[in-house]
Amino acid sequence: MWKKLPILIALSIGFGILARNTGLSSHQALSISIFSASILGTLFFWDFRLSFAFIGVSILLISKAIDLENVVRFASLEVILFLVGMMILVGLLKDSGFFAWLIGLILRIKNLNSDKFFIAISFISALLACVVDEVTSIVFVVAAVLEICDYFEVDPTPFLITSILATNIGSSGTVLGNPIGILIAAKSGLTFEDFLVKAFPLMILSLLVAIFVLKFWYRKALADLDKKIKEFGYNEMLVKLVSVPPERDLKVSLAIFAATLFFIAIHRRLELFWGLQPNTVLLTMPLISSGLVMIWKRTKARKYVEKDVEWWTLLFFMLLFAQAGTLKFTGATDVLAKNLLGLANNSVSMLMSIVLWVSAIGSSVLDNVVLVAAFIPIIQSFHDLNINLQPLWWALLFGGCFGGNITMVGSTANIVALGILEKERGVRLSFFRWFWVGLTVGLITTSIVWLALVFLPFFG
Amino acid sequence: MKIKEIMTRDVRSIDPKDNVFDVLVQLFKTKISGLPIIDKQGKLMGVFTERDALSYVLPSYIQKVGKFIYEENPKSIKKKFSELINTKVTEIMRKEVITTTEETTLCEAARIMMTERARRLPVVDLEGKVVGIVARCDILKALAKEAEMSLGR
Structure with missing residues (x-):
């Protein structure tokens, strides 16, 4: 720790000095x-990220870089409450056996062969990541993959990597797939329907191409599985x-979840119909549903709130958003946006390409929420420069989600799934075994x- | 009353070189659910209980999957159990062990057991060497004695 700390301090002071010398206040x-x-x-220092966030926000407040009112405003409570509500609902789904039921569905695939298995786990990974968050969904897919690979005595690694890659791809399909989805939706004005009409089909297309590539990449593992299925029979x-x-x-839990998804999906229509502020229905639906769940399961309400909600992560998000908001509050992002626009020769396409590739490469080493939180105020600053923001938001979403596939630490789903593989099967993946396939996909x-x-002008 | 007055001084322990299967045999023979692992210098390395063996054999994701029923025994469990013979007990023992000292009072030891959910506490000296062990029943018996009652032998 003590070796990295001076590097961190030197780099962050260096960035500050550089910014001051380029004309920033x-x-x-x-x-x-x-x-x-x-x-x-x-x-x-991943384990200490919350400490850094606590201390960072305090320094910004004490140095008057931001005031209390704006810290609270930028902390984006609406996004945090949405995530709290969804986490409580996922807790209920877990308790009701929904995920075990899904695992059972995969285990019950009729006339199993390697192709069916491969396509099924890819689609289930992607679609499950679309409706519950990617970190939750990957655990269940991993459980099913390990059981099936154990039964047929084949190496689970290729199938696990496939599920993880599909999960990260799938997490871009809706607002619910990844915390960056709801963050972008809340800040951009894009609706759930926009995600369904634009992001979802692009996600499916990317998934199909990824499956094609992965089927070729893992052709030997698939042939081995087919051989074992023939050997072991049904x-x-x-x-x-x-x-x-x-x-x-x-059944009741599924009905509550489906109703929540339905109302979230038509949130903008309801908001227009009832004359509500944009995103009011989107952000309150999980709260209404989880409120009802806590009445229905009153003896478990505290457990859902205390155990199923990841407060550590959510607190980190709040303070991270507040810090990123300070960039906007001080006007630093306006200067950055202007410089970036100059670099892109005032071209939206060029700007979109920069956002897409920087966020993809950046999120291969950083948590994508950190990266997206940093980009959001910059993109918001483009608004004042009369730039069409929509392609930039999509670039940020897809870059943030797909970039997570490049390295084995690119997304939390990767870390969680590979952690289970190591614990369960003693398989410790080398950096490059992941990197080449992750980079390709x-x-x-x-x-x-x-x-x-x-x-496609459709995305403009 | 202090822990040194009630602790068992002749501590049964596990050899760090033992494999998990042999340790389980040892536990079943002595009808004890867990034992400390002590190195050559007499220092505490960790604790191994039957629960650690079960948690090793069962998939680690079962707690995250939520509610379900195993209608069959998965193949992986049989395989993992047969690996216990090649697995050193030090690989799956718990290294973070709550301990106590000889001068600790009965109530303090009882408080530690309650708050840390420990069934037994190894007693260590200033150098970390194990000098005894105290179990819940030892504390209860001693408390009964202080209340001038008896729980039998």
Whole structure:
């Protein structure tokens, strides 16, 4: 720790001095310095990220770079409450056996062969990541993949990597797939329907191409699985491996979740119909549903709030958003936006390409929420420069999600799934075993998005 | 009353070189659910209980998956159990062990057991060497004695 700390301090002071020397005010330079310390803190000291965020916000307040009122405003409570509500609902779904039921569905695939298995886990990973967050969904897919690979005595690694890559791709499909989805939706004015109409089809296209690439990449592993399936015959034991009790709870929980998804999906129509502020229905639906859940399951309400809500992460997000907001508050992002626009020769396409590739490469080493939080105030600053923002928001979303595939630490889903693989099977993946396949899929899928955003006016 | 007055001084322990399977055999023979692992210098390395063996054998994701019922025994469990013979007990023992000292009072030891959910506490000296062990039943018996009651032998 003590070796990295001086590097972090030197770099963040360096960024501050650089900013001051390029004409930024002392408050702007300080906000850049503190924010870069927080970003580097997440990179060097992941376990201490909350400490960095606490101290960083306090320094910004004491140095008057921002005031209390704006810290609260930029902390984006609406996004945090949305995530709290969704986490409570996911807690209920877990309790009702929904995820075990899904695992059972994968285990019960009829006339199993390697192609069916491969396509099923890819689609289930991607679609599950669309409706619950990617970190939750990957655990269940990993469980199913490990059980099936154990049964047929094949190496689970290729199938696990495939599920993780599909999960990261899938997480871009809706507002719910990734915290950056709701963050972008809340700040951009894009609706859930916009995501369904624009992001979802592009996600499916990227997924199909990724499956094609991965099927070729892992052709030997697929052939091995086919051989083993023929050798072992029907997966009879897997079919009845797990069951879910009691069914009534599962049905009611699914109904609550489906209703929540339905109202979230039509949130903008309801807001217009009732004359509400944009995003009011989007952000309150999870709260209404989780409120009802806490009445229905009153004895477990505290457990859902205390155990299923990841307060550590959410607190970090709040303070991170406040720090990124300081960049906007001090006007630092306006200067950055102007410089970036000059660099892009005043071209939206060029600007979009920069946002897409920088966010993809950046999120391969950084937490994508950190990166997106940094980009949001810059993109908002483009608004004052009369730039069409929509392609930039999509570039940020896809760059942030797909970039996570490039390295094994690129997204939390990767870390969680590979952690289970190591603990369960003692398989410790080398950096390059992941990197080559991750880079290939990451580059190809990001290029698809880039082509779509450049050549399809639909995204403009 | 202090812990030194009630602790068991002859501490049964596990050899760090033992494999998990042999340790389980040892536990079943002595009808004890867990034992400390002590190195050659007499220092405490960790604790191993039957629970640690079960948690090693079962998939680590079962707590995250939520509610479900195993209708069959997964193949992986059989395989993992057969690996116990090649697994050193030090690989799956718990290294963070709550300990106590000889001068600790009965109530303090009881408080530690309650708050840390420990069934037994190794007693260590200033150098970290194990000098005894105290279990919940030892504390209860001693408390009964202080209340001038008896819980039998």
